Amino acid sequence: MGRMNDPFDVTPRPVEPGEYPVWDEALALVNGDLAATLPERAPLRLVALPGWEEDEDPHEHVHVALPDGTWWGNHLPDGSDADPVSALFAVAGAAQDTVSERLWQAWPVCTEHTFGMHLREEDERPVWWCPQDHVRAPVGALGTVQRPPGSRGARRA
Numbered sequence: 368m369g370r371m372n373d374p375f376d377v378t379p380r381p382v383e384p385g386e387y388p389v390w391d392e393a394l395a396l397v398n399g400d401l402a403a404t405l406p407e408r409a410p411l412r413l414v415a416l417p418g419w420e421e422d423e424d425p426h427e428h429v430h431v432a433l434p435d436g437t438w439w440g441n442h443l444p445d446g447s448d449a450d451p452v453s454a455l456f457a458v459a460g461a462a463q464d465t466v467s468e469r470l471w472q473a474w475p476v477c478t479e480h481t482f483g484m485h486l487r488e489e490d491e492r493p494v495w496w497c498p499q500d501h502v503r504a505p506v507g508a509l510g511t512v513q514r515p516p517g518s519r520g521a522r523r524a
């Protein structure tokens with residue numbers, strides 16, 4: 368038996384652009400939502416931890432992290448970069464965990480109702496759903512319906 372390998376013992380490594388292109392693309396969309404809602408925040412990024420040596424097939428685990436490299440919650444599920452939709456679900460969920468738990472705020476928030484939104488599936492695509500029972504926008508498209516607080520002329524009734 369190898370020694371128990373605590374994933375929090377090791378330093379995550381920044382993921383370079385192109386290493387996980389499908390997750391990269393999903394993260395770019397989610398970062399668009401972040402920019403539309405929390406413009407003061409720098410974009411999220413991917414970090415990787417080495418696999419556990421006990422695993423039959425040791426491979427690294429990728430997390431969605433704040434710019435300082437910290438995250439919250441589970442790593443992106445293995446194989447969730449097999450297609451863009453799965454990747455978008457995985458990355459949006461991980462981003463929501465990291466932002467809401469590490470920054471102590473509901474994210475993203477529906478600016479119409481000021482409720483924290485949930486990730487849902489509609490027409491086989493991930494969407495942000497507001498508890499006031501409406502779909503706010505597809506993941507990656509929040510910028511089309513809401514703008515950062517203080518920006519002008521962004522919305523029309």
Ligand SMILES: [Zn+2]
Nearest residue numbers: 477480497499
């Ligand atoms: Zn709403």
